[in-house]
Amino acid sequence: MFDSLRRFIRKWRASRDGGHQLDALLAIADRTAPYPERSEWLIELAHWIRRGHAVEAGAAAAGDNAHHSTPTHTRIRYLLHVLDRNPVWKGNVAGILRALLRESDGLSLLCDAGMPVHSGFFGALFERLEAALIPPAPNRRDLTAIVTLMFSSERDAEWIGALPTDLLIRIHALFDYAADEDEQRDTTPFSLDLLAALHNLTCQISSTGLSQTVRSRLGRADPDERGSAHAHRDRDGHAAHEASDVRVAMEKQPFYRLTRAMLAVETVHQAFVAGGPQEPLLHEVNYLRLLLDECRGATDNVFAHLYRNGVSVDIVFQVERMRMRIVRAEHLLNAWMAQDDPHAGARLTAELVNANHASQSVAHLVRSNFSLLARKVVEYSADTGEHYIARDRAEYLKMLRMAAGGGLVTVVTVCVKFAITGAHFQAMFEGLLAGINYAASFLLMHFLHFSLATKQPAMTAPTLARELDGVGTPAGVDSFVSSVTALMRTQAAAVLGNVLLVFPVCFGVQLLWHALFRANIISPEKAHATLHSFSLWGPTPFYAALTGVLLWSSSLLAGWADNWFVLHRVADALTYNRRLRMTLGAAGAERIARFCRANVARVVGNITLGLMLGLVPAILTAFAFSFEVRHVTLSAGSIGVALGVLGKDALKLPELWWAVAGVGSMAILNVAVSFALAFYMAVKSRDLRRNAVRSLRGAIWQRLFRHPLELVWPAKAARAAR
Incomplete structure (x- = not known):
């Protein structure tokens, strides 16, 4: 199966010129080859683009803006120039690219790339070390695996996001080159993939936001509003109003409205595709943007609650992952609404590549966990430290x-x-x-x-x-x-x-x-x-x-002890402990709770x-x-x-x-x-x-x-x- 690729590798190693390497690579491109062979071919092409030798000056200068390009952009420009001169090669390359999007699972990249899986530091560390030792195989029909193998450097996101307009237009045209009717019929439009990924993300955001972990830390409804609702129920005296109060309370949560707003966007989108007006779609999209912004603000409230009442690593992990999903949903929504702008797709691709690399980087894991630990310890040592200045x-x-x-x-x-x-x-x-x-x-x-x-x-x-x-x-x-x-x-x-x-x-x-x-x-x-x-x-x-x-x-351990004491509400447990109240009285139990709260960090x-x-x-x-x-x-x-x-x-x-x-x-x-x-x-x-x-x-x-x-x-x- 891989005989042609092995022959190419031997031929490539024997070659010294970057242009000859590319010619040898393009000559063996085969749109009808099995999926693993096509995936490996794309990986080798990405390696040539990122690390290829300098191409000939005359060929590299093809295009009006070549002298403003980075070396990576120059190689992409040279690649497109060679493909324009060889229609057969260009047809095979375009077919391989279309087949990659058609036969691979794109939702895994759009929704899950860069999202943490393990709340514990060591679980995430072992996962990343295992991924570094055992990289994904190219025969996995998973777009995340292909992106991981194609773009393994943290600098890849930089040159992807900085692609000039003329190159983006030519790359988009390459995807549509020589596409037959069967391919057009079997291929799902990328806009629908974005819409499906948005639906997936909004469901995940809503699920986390409506969980007891987050809901209990969002704050309660306004007492005046609750009082008016109770008065309304007492005046009418119907059980239906109780359900109405529940719905009103739920409607105040942006996480509850988020999924409904996404469903409305999908419904209006279907009507728009069928020939409906664009204004209702823009209205629903703007409403969805507003809800995503409200959800982001709600996560800030959750973090503020945690820093006042104790930080739990598991809760912070869930809320931080929810915030990352909100940001990803905003990026997908921006790309979906700007499909005519070639830079929108480049920005989304750069963000996905960067997030995917961060999710596999041990250094990024250490930095993020250290920042979380720093915030946790700092917040609970500040009051103690004021005593020493x-x-x-x-x-x-x-x-x-x-x-x-x-x-x-x-x-x-x-x-x-x-x-x-x-x-x-x-x-x-x-x-x-x-x-x-x-x-x-x-x-x-x-x-x-x-x-x-x-x-x-x-x-x-x-x-x-x-x-x-x-x-x-x-x-x-x-x-x-x-x-x-x-x-x-x-x-x-x-x-x-x-x-x-x-x-x-x-x-x-x-x-x-x-x-x-x-x-x-x-x-x-x-x-x-x-x-x-x-x-x-x-x-x-x-x-x-x-x-x-x-x-x-010792200050780290003191901060951890103070946080643990507050998070588990040990002071309340001591205040209302039955035996302490029976032995010392309510006032005595409260004094012990205050004493422990004031001294736990310094004693530890x-x-x-x-x-x-x-x-x-x-x-x-x-x-x-x-x-x-x-x-x-x-x-x-x-x-x-x-x-x-x-x-x-x-x-x-x-x-x-x-x-x-x-x-x-x-x-x-x-x-x-x-x-x-x-x-x-x-x-x-x-x-x-x-x-x-x-x-x-x-x-x-x-x-x-x-x-x-x-x-x-x-x-x-x-x-x-x-």
């Missing part, structure tokens, strides 16, 4: 006091950490104990309203992301820059408050311990090893950056951060590479203990000052890495373009040059107000 002098001084309290608690954490490491437990058990120590300290700081400096950036970046919504105006940019400046100032205050308290107190605790018990918290050898491990000349900066990643990861974040700081180094050291936690506050306290053990002679040791420099690098990298990752996620959640991010960065630098002292001390209220 000091915008005036009163809040600034309050942050200093909170940071000092956090440093005081860290003193105990450092001493317990040295006790755990001094016991020389097995590495994994030691990591578990260290994680419990860190988690307990972080929880104590939280409930005492103290602050740990490096925990703030991961929580405050989402707050800044919320302000990104207003950066389209000068006032919004100024507000965003003010928040960034306040954040930098707050971070400096928090780090300063932590370190200035934890270092001298740890130093004093070591001296007091030695005076009372005639012993040191750690041995002199351990003190020297501690200073050496914190040296700037070593892995300290790398470890500090990885610690910043752990700080950022603190516990997970503590356990990660203890266990992740042990796990990575055992299975991957050596890693130790380098946290600025904990390390500053450790240096204080080591200095107390070594005494004033340690001031002459270079390793002490290199360790101090290492702690400085920890302060920068802990904060910078965790904040950068969180802010990157925030930017991705807003789909902000690079130019906008670059302009914001410039605005921040301008503010710092104009008012550098704002980094260390808040401006007066009057200036802040301006």
